[in-house]
Amino acid sequence: MQIVCPIFGNIHKKTIMFKYSKDGVTDTLNTAFTNKINELLENNQVGSHIYYKDVLTSIEKFAGKNIQITAVTVDWLKRYEKYMLNLNRSYTTIGMYCRAIRCIINQ
Numbered sequence: 001m002q003i004v005c006p007i008f009g010n011i012h013k014k015t016i017m018f019k020y021s022k023d024g025v026t027d028t029l030n031t032a033f034t035n036k037i038n039e040l041l042e043n044n045q046v047g048s049h050i051y052y053k054d055v056l057t058s059i060e061k062f063a064g065k066n067i068q069i070t071a072v073t074v075d076w077l078k079r080y081e082k083y084m085l086n087l088n089r090s091y092t093t094i095g096m097y098c099r100a101i102r103c104i105i106n107q
Contacts, residue, residue: 029067030060032104055100058084072105 033056040049059067062083063076077098084094 027069029069029072029101029104030056030065032069033059036104036107051096052100055097058097059101069105072101077101 033052037049037052037056040046040052059080062080063071081094081098084097089097
């Protein structure tokens with residue numbers, strides 16, 4: 001399945017279930033982000049680690065600590081964008097955070 005969104009581009013939902021999980025399958029966006037964050041820290045990529053951690057904090061404030069991958073739809077992404085705009089985040093920040101979400105989902 002593929003999601004197409006002007007800000008996010010093409011997102012392949014099923015691909016996330018294989019890379020960022022210790023047992024080969026993850027069903028939450030939070031787990032995928034946490035695993036990526038840990039991987040970055042292990043590789044001493046501190047700046048990227050902080051960036052992904054900030055994105056995770058933001059999406060958890062928006063949608064909680066148990067975001068099912070199947071919940072991440074075009075509508076979800078648009079609501080997240082509106083949420084960020086309501087917090088007076090710039091389009092640059094929104095784009096950067098959305099890029100991280102896209103990277104996690106497409107890996």
